Amino acid sequence: MSFNLDDLLRPNIKNLVPYSSARDEFKGEASIFLDANENAYGSPLTKWYNRYPDPLQLKVKDKLSEVKGVPAGNIFIGNGSDECIDILIRAFCEPGKDNIIICPPTYGMYEVSANINDVYIKKVPLTADFQLDLPAIEEAVDDNTKIIFLCSPNNPTGNSLNREDLEVILNNYWGIIALDEAYINFSRFRSFTQELEDYPNLVVMQTLSKAWGLAALRVGLAFASEPIINVMNKVKPPYNINQASQELTLKALEEVGMVNDMIREIVTQRGVLETELAKLPVVQKIYPSDANFLLVRVTDAKGIYKYLADKGVVVRDRSSVTLCEGCLRITVGTEAENKALLAYLQSYLA
Secondary structure, three states, rough: OOOHHHOOHHHHHHHHOOOOOOOHHHOOOOOOOOOOOOOOOOOOOOOOOOOOOOOHHHHHHHHHHHHOOOOOOHEEEOOOOHHHHHHHHHOOOOOOOOEEEEEEOOOHHHHHHHOOOOEEEEEEEOOOOOOOOOHHHHHHOOOEEEEEEEOOOOOOOOOEEEHHHHHHHHHHOOOOEEEEEEOHHHHOOOOOHOOOOOOOOEEEEEOOOOOOOOHHHHHEEEEEHHHHHHHHHOOOOOOOOHHHHHHHHHHHHHHHHHHHHHHHHHHHHHHHHHHHOOOOOOOEEEEEOOOEEEEEOOOHHHHHHHHHOOOOOOOEEOOOOOOOOOEEEEEOOOOHHHHHHHHHHHHHHO
């Protein structure tokens, strides 16, 4: 069976006539806008935000195209990556009928979004070394498996999935493959965004929340073939990215050099933190990471988590997650923050 977009789409989405906003209908320059029932007298802010934003974020996509080396027509911008995940499930999965495959431990929103949309979830756990179990994935796929969600570098484990394994799935699966690369900037591996022409069913998701430091703006990215991007634009809310986020994102995208410097510093601090954590008796194992965090197995995850929280240092307790028993997920902070963490862990020992 080969990839066919029309065969994957839910019938109601295939026939959907999307909402047409005022800014969709008018293309061009004008001095007087009397089409969208906006407040022509402005807003109480120094900069006016009384006009609706560009529904397709075209200026941002043009700049992203320069930065990412992907044509603007192959870019979707979501209100965080979570909106990209939700839209893919809503567009391709028939509630109560279709299913998705996830490979835990992995990012939790794939499961949450599927549950919200009444889409069955098939869980194929990663192997003991946090890699894909290809035979089990092959066995799990059926005629109603519309999307396989894969995360590389993976959250919460931090490791990258073997590229050869990803290529096996890409070359043999007929449905949508959603590859989440939220942490790709911290990895030594290249992004799959350059492979879109080879894989028409591939959706690569990224974010500006991590390496770019724009978590508060909620800007998620999806890169895919134009037919898939058109479907996502069809399903999304008309003005899903607000004007302030678009303006600030454009400003940030001018600072590639600064972002690269931050990435290098985070990777350096990741190495330092790993070395220093390994010296502590409470640390049993530190898993290899291509992300901006470390998964660390400790002697008493819940006790250490509470001790640190009481000191005002918040890490993530992942000890109840499949294959992450006894583990804390620790984000790489600044040099000062990392030193404070290590000092508190030393005092915990005392």
